[in-house]
Amino acid sequence: MKSFIDAYSWINLRYLLEGLWITVEVSVASVILSFILGSFLGIIRYTKIKYVSAIVGFIIDLIRNLPLLLIIFFTYFGLPNFGFKPEIIPATILAMTIFESTMLAEIIRSGIQAVPNGQMEGARANGLTYWQAMFQIILPQAYKKMIPALVSQFISLIKDTSLATIIVLPDLTYHAQIIYGQNANYIIPMFLALAVMYFIVCYGLSVLANYIDRRLA
Amino acid sequence: MKKQFRLATLLVALGALMLTLSGCGKSLSQQDVLQNDRKANTITWGVKADTKLFGLMDVRDNQIKGFDVDMAKHITRHILGKKGKAKFIQVTSQSRIPLLKNGNIDAIIATMTITPQREKVVSFSNSYFDAGQSLLVPNGSKIKNVSDLNKSGTTVLGVVGANSVQNIKKFAPKARVLELQDYAQALTSLKAGQGVALTTDNGILYGMAVQNPGFKVVGGTFTREPYGVAVNKGQKPFTNEVNKAIKEMEADGEYNQLIKKWFGNVPGFNYKELER
Amino acid sequence: MITILSDHWQELLTGLGWTLLSSVLALIFSLIIGSLFAIMEVTESKVARTIARIYIEIFRNIPLLVITSFFYLVIPMYVVKVNGFTAGTIGLTIYTSAFIAETVRSGIQSVDPGQMEGARANGLTFWQAMSNVILPQAFRLVIPPLGNQFVNLVKNSSVLAFVAGFDLMYQANNIASITFDTINSYMVVGVLYLIITMPISYYMRYLEKRLA
Numbered sequence: 001m002k003s004f005i006d007a008y009s010w011i012n013l014r015y016l017l018e019g020l021w022i023t024v025e026v027s028v029a030s031v032i033l034s035f036i037l038g039s040f041l042g043i044i045r046y047t048k049i050k051y052v053s054a055i056v057g058f059i060i061d062l063i064r065n066l067p068l069l070l071i072i073f074f075t076y077f078g079l080p081n082f083g084f085k086p087e088i089i090p091a092t093i094l095a096m097t098i099f100e101s102t103m104l105a106e107i108i109r110s111g112i113q114a115v116p117n118g119q120m121e122g123a124r125a126n127g128l129t130y131w132q133a134m135f136q137i138i139l140p141q142a143y144k145k146m147i148p149a150l151v152s153q154f155i156s157l158i159k160d161t162s163l164a165t166i167i168v169l170p171d172l173t174y175h176a177q178i179i180y181g182q183n184a185n186y187i188i189p190m191f192l193a194l195a196v197m198y199f200i201v202c203y204g205l206s207v208l209a210n211y212i213d214r215r216l217a
Numbered sequence: 218m219k220k221q222f223r224l225a226t227l228l229v230a231l232g233a234l235m236l237t238l239s240g241c242g243k244s245l246s247q248q249d250v251l252q253n254d255r256k257a258n259t260i261t262w263g264v265k266a267d268t269k270l271f272g273l274m275d276v277r278d279n280q281i282k283g284f285d286v287d288m289a290k291h292i293t294r295h296i297l298g299k300k301g302k303a304k305f306i307q308v309t310s311q312s313r314i315p316l317l318k319n320g321n322i323d324a325i326i327a328t329m330t331i332t333p334q335r336e337k338v339v340s341f342s343n344s345y346f347d348a349g350q351s352l353l354v355p356n357g358s359k360i361k362n363v364s365d366l367n368k369s370g371t372t373v374l375g376v377v378g379a380n381s382v383q384n385i386k387k388f389a390p391k392a393r394v395l396e397l398q399d400y401a402q403a404l405t406s407l408k409a410g411q412g413v414a415l416t417t418d419n420g421i422l423y424g425m426a427v428q429n430p431g432f433k434v435v436g437g438t439f440t441r442e443p444y445g446v447a448v449n450k451g452q453k454p455f456t457n458e459v460n461k462a463i464k465e466m467e468a469d470g471e472y473n474q475l476i477k478k479w480f481g482n483v484p485g486f487n488y489k490e491l492e493r
Numbered sequence: 494m495i496t497i498l499s500d501h502w503q504e505l506l507t508g509l510g511w512t513l514l515s516s517v518l519a520l521i522f523s524l525i526i527g528s529l530f531a532i533m534e535v536t537e538s539k540v541a542r543t544i545a546r547i548y549i550e551i552f553r554n555i556p557l558l559v560i561t562s563f564f565y566l567v568i569p570m571y572v573v574k575v576n577g578f579t580a581g582t583i584g585l586t587i588y589t590s591a592f593i594a595e596t597v598r599s600g601i602q603s604v605d606p607g608q609m610e611g612a613r614a615n616g617l618t619f620w621q622a623m624s625n626v627i628l629p630q631a632f633r634l635v636i637p638p639l640g641n642q643f644v645n646l647v648k649n650s651s652v653l654a655f656v657a658g659f660d661l662m663y664q665a666n667n668i669a670s671i672t673f674d675t676i677n678s679y680m681v682v683g684v685l686y687l688i689i690t691m692p693i694s695y696y697m698r699y700l701e702k703r704l705a
Binding site: 310311314315334335337338377378383395396397398402405406408409410411 | 565566567569570574576577655656657663666667669670671673675
């Protein structure tokens with residue numbers, strides 16, 4: 001019992017919260033970027049532009065089928081060969097964006113497919129160009145249908161940032177490791193704190209999504 | 218026309234991607250690090266953050282503290298002058314060489330032993346610390362030295378990318394070696410009974426023993442592990458400056474002060490032997 | 494890449510073996526556990542539904558790495574010795590079972606409720622009807638998503654590298670740190686992962702199209 005009280009000293013809690021903040025920061029940035037990139041990739045794959053869609057589709061499949069850890073390594077250790085030396089946090093955001101946008105691309109593509117064909121035809125008949133129809137008519141409907149799938153992907157993203165501890169991203173998981181690494185009595189309190197903090201963030205997001213989903217429906 | 222252009226860009230991007238991934242890209246470390254650092258008035262060091270006495274994150278103020286970190290600060294001051302800044306990036310035994318080769322860091326000062334294999338890929342300064350490999354075991358353990366580990370069925374813990382892991386495979390070939398991500402994870406694994414002993418350099422182990430009264434260092438040292446500052450190949454001017462700085466520190470007693478500061482109060486450890 | 498393959502093929506093969514073993518074991522067990530919780534979610538018992546809901550929500554919202562490290566570090570300290578491979582596989586099983594439960598539940602719910610009523614009217618108990626009538630139909634519907642879960646399992650099994658579980662990623666880390674050829678080491682294991690995951694995910698896409 002005493003180890004619990006000691007483990008949750010203000011100093012340790014503050015350190016954990018600093019880690020949580022990095023987790024949230026990295027997640028929010030990656031969610032926004034991968035949503036934009038993923039939509040773009042999903043549309044390209046759906047639209048069937050000659051050659052381009054096939055090549056983009058193949059690259060998406062390659063990345064989707066690799067472990068995220070490898071993508072993290074390639075971004076952090078591989079990109080500098082290109083003359084681009086990201087620090088740990090930008091490198092993680094980049095790796096998460098690359099990986100998650102390919103996952104989102106598939107969700108978004110099937111979301112667009114689920115919108116009835118008549119919608120596109122109707123919009124085109126009313127004089128909109130293909131891209132106008134896509135962005136103004138099709139996508140908004142597709143997104144609305146995809147909310148649950150999108151959100152569960154975002155939750156995966158938040159959880160997956162913990163893998164970046166392997167390149168020493170100072171996130172929630174890493175900060176907990178540092179604390180219990182220095183005192184083994186803190187290990188159970190730290191795991192409990194990890195579980196609670198991740199749960200609050202991830203579950204909170206899914207509750208929020210359900211609420212929005214219901215409002216829109 | 219437009220479509221063809223888009224296709225061409227894509228193919229170029231794809232080719233470039235393949236090039237990076239296959240590692241054909243040109244190394245960045247062609248520029249003179251010393252000149253760049255003088256211009257920026259900053260040296261970027263790769264240090265450990267999970268290793269007591271050498272580089273350990275202090276939870277209270279989010280600063281990394283230890284002998285390696287202090288050495289880096291002093292060397293920086295010797296090279297760049299009093300206003301020179303030392304920037305620290307956390308590395309693990311696994312990530313330090315790729316980060317150096319990529320140019321994310323200018324130099325590694327992270328409990329890194331000078332070995333012939335490593336000298337093929339990086340250059341080392343003269344040794345700045347004399348460590349030797351040893352063993353950490355729980356109090357009451359039957360293991361007295363490295364030969365006790367050489368039995369099938371014994372599991373020894375180490376860290377990915379550490380020289381000590383290669384050594385133990387030579388000294389106790391029958392033992393199974395588990396390589397964890399960093400020292401914090403390895404130590405927690407020892408506490409969880411995932412192995413009978415944790416092996417690495419004595420300095421690091423004494424640091425762990427200080428923090429964890431249930432554990433002790435046994436078996437003396439069975440290898441010599443001189444630590445060096447690692448820099449990229451072809452950075453002779455920078456290496457020379459580091460060597461000069463180490464020599465100056467030894468001459469004016471700064472070095473011994475740091476040894477005393479970090480190792481003076483470690484039980485079972487004779488810091489006088491380390492003084493230069 | 495070639496030199497790494499020829500110098501270290503033994504480690505790579507071992508790694509591949511452990512990765513596959515862990516993924517297959519985790520798939521089998523998470524299918525059993527996941528189906529169990531899925532059935533609990535559609536029973537009439539409020540207690541069963543609540544327990545299932547809590548299990549699923551907890552393990553869907555905590556990182557796999559945290560679950561796995563818990564079994565590797567905490568359980569041996571206080572309960573029973575678990576090695577890295579076992580801890581990793583248990584972690585994978587628990588984590589994946591929460592997702593499989595959701596998939597199977599939606600499969601069950603997409604089977605016409607009239608079927609259950611009909612089966613019950615013909616004198617079958619709830620469990621008989623579930624296992625003989627409903628589940629076989631539900632599984633046929635959820636084969637593609639389950640196949641994709643297996644692909645996820647293979648990818649996620651790389652978490653074993655954190656707990657010294659001998660898998661492909663663990664071997665890659667070690668090879669990279671011996672050869673200092675980071676990029677090529679990871680390239681080789683990347684290709685090995687793709688050899689497993691790509692055919693499965695393409696086959697599942699084909700099945701999905703055929704079922705649709």
